[in-house]
Amino acid sequence: MRKRLHHPDQDIILKEAIGQIASPARRRFLTGSLTLGGLTLLTGCDLTNSQGVETALERISRFNDKAQxxxxxxxxxxxxxxxxxxxxxxxxxxxxxxxRVPRVDADSFRLEVSGLVADRHAWTLAELRALPQTDQVTRHICVEGWSAIGKWGGVPFHVFLKRIGADLTAQYVGFKCADGYHTSIDMPTALHPQTQLTLTYDSETLPARYGFPMKIRIPTKLGYKNPKHVQAIFVTNSYPGGYWEDQGYNWFGGS
Amino acid sequence: MTDPARALVHPLWLRLTHWLNALAVVILVMSGWRIYNASPLFDFRFANDITLGGWLGGAIQWHFAAMWLLAANGLIYLGLNVVSGRLWRRFLPVSPRAFLADIKAALRGRLSHADPHRYNAVQRAAYLFVMLDSLLLVLSGLVIWKSVQFPLLRELLGGYDTARYIHFFAMTGLVGFVVVHLAMVALVPRTLLTMIRGR
Structure with missing residues (x-):
């Protein structure tokens, strides 16, 4: 004789099933809500195309700048x-x-300085190398998630900013690069002791692939906030944005 | 209201925080998969069709928006659970012995869900697990987001790179919980109504 299985929830399940069959409205509600859930999941990616959602996410990203x-x-x-x-x-x-790494000529290179600064003269590489130098072995963290430890040497950026008589109460420092890249940072980060106007990598002149003739190394910010091949620096109070930031990367990009 | 069978199983605040949490988790997991794809830890990627954000920048925007919802909602959930005493009433005690006994019963199809006011040991363990797992997700997420600003947390979790693995495995644990949770709801659909209507 076959043994009859008794499920402990049998009575409830049965009662519920009968209730559902008896109530077509509830059945419609249940299937309806399942479909709605499915729709939300299916259209999840399309949500990004909606202007309202994009604006809301952009606003939250600005809030995240402030939080950081x-x-x-x-x-x-x-x-x-x-x-x-x-x-x-x-x-x-x-x-x-x-x-496609840009090849910058060392002899004709001049670092342009503009905006809210007292001394706007353009700097040669020799002049930059004559400033006090330090080095650091720090972790570079990419927005993609990977990280790598490197050794960068150069001028502490706060030394440079003071040397050019920058308005240290200004909001932003912006960077323009030989490869068309551009980005900008907040003044507190610009003055951070580890933020560096970088001229060397691993004790050698900065190679082209890492940003010759100079980059800005900021170990408190993600990789896209560390511009390479920098040829112009400006101090400003109007938001300068950046190459990736204008496309949706968070502006503060802090670590 | 004196009839215990008619009493609320889930108060309104619990139902609201549950569904807000579900929304936050769906957004965080789907956008997190897209972020993972930008630099996979293992030899696989998630299909882009099941991710959120369209590209890395968009996925990060979703992730860093939903994190506020998860954190704020989670704090309210935990706070009200503690203040109301529900945390101890519904999830504790959970002994290994009771857990094993209930797991055995569940596998033989003999674990009863007849009384919705009382969680069995497996349910208690599962819900406590997902609370702690979510906490681990938040902490490892903080290390990934702000590894310089939270040095103590960073060192506790073994550094930036290790925190990425912890975040990934905690996500796997959370998704595993959701799969089992949904399977259980499908087996006992009344629980879905309870989470909507409260009784």
Missing amino acids: AWLFDPKRLAPTYAESMMTRPFPFNAFYGLD
Whole structure:
């Protein structure tokens, strides 16, 4: 004889099933809500195309800028590492391939300085190299998630900003690069002790693939806030945006 | 209202925080998969069709918007659970012995859900797991988002790179919970109505 299985929830399940069969309205409601849920999931990606949603996300991203500025501690240092922990080879990363890395002529290079600064003279590489230099072994964190440890050397950026008589109460410092890239940062980050006007990588002149003749190294910010091949620096109070930031990356991009 | 069978199983605040949490989790997981795809930890990617955001920048916008909903809603949920005493009433105690006994019963199809006012040991363990797992997701997420600003948390979780793995595995745990949770709801659909109507 077959053993009859008794499910402990049998009575409830049966009662419920009978209730549902008896109530077509409830059945319609249930199937309806399932379909709605399915629709939401299916159209999830299309939501990004809606203007209203995009505007709302953009607003929240601006709010996140403020939250990060509030969280940012101007004295807190990014961790530093032993040289033996450096990532070799350090990854090349840009919005173009290695074959399109700009070749900047060292002799004719001039770093342009403009905006809210007292001294607007353009700097030669020799002049930049004559300023006080420090180096750091820090972790570069990419917005994509990967990270790599490298060694950068150059002028502490706050030293440079003071040297050019920058208005340190201004809101933004912007950067324009030889490869068409541009970005901008907040003044507290610009004055952070580890923010660096970088001239060397691994104790050698900064190679083209890492941003010759100079980059801005900011270990408290994500990679896209660390511009390479910088040829112009400006201090301003009007929001300058940036190459990726204008497309939707968060502007503060802090770590 | 004196009839215990007619009493509310889930108060309104619980139902609201449950559904807001569900919304936040769906957005966070789907956008998180897109972010994962930008630099996969393992030898696979999530199909773009099941991700949210359209591209990395869009996915990050969704992720960093829904994180506020998850955090604020989660704090309200935990706060009201503690203040109302519901946390202890409904989820504790949960002993390994009771858990094993209920797991065995569940696998043999003999675990009863007849009394919606009382969670069995497996349910208790599962809900406590997902609470702690969500907490781990938030903490590892904070390390990934702000590894410089939260040094103590960063070191506790083994550094930036380790925090990415913790975040991934905690996500896997959360998705695993959701799969089982939905399967259980499908088996006992009345629980869905309870979470909507409260009784």
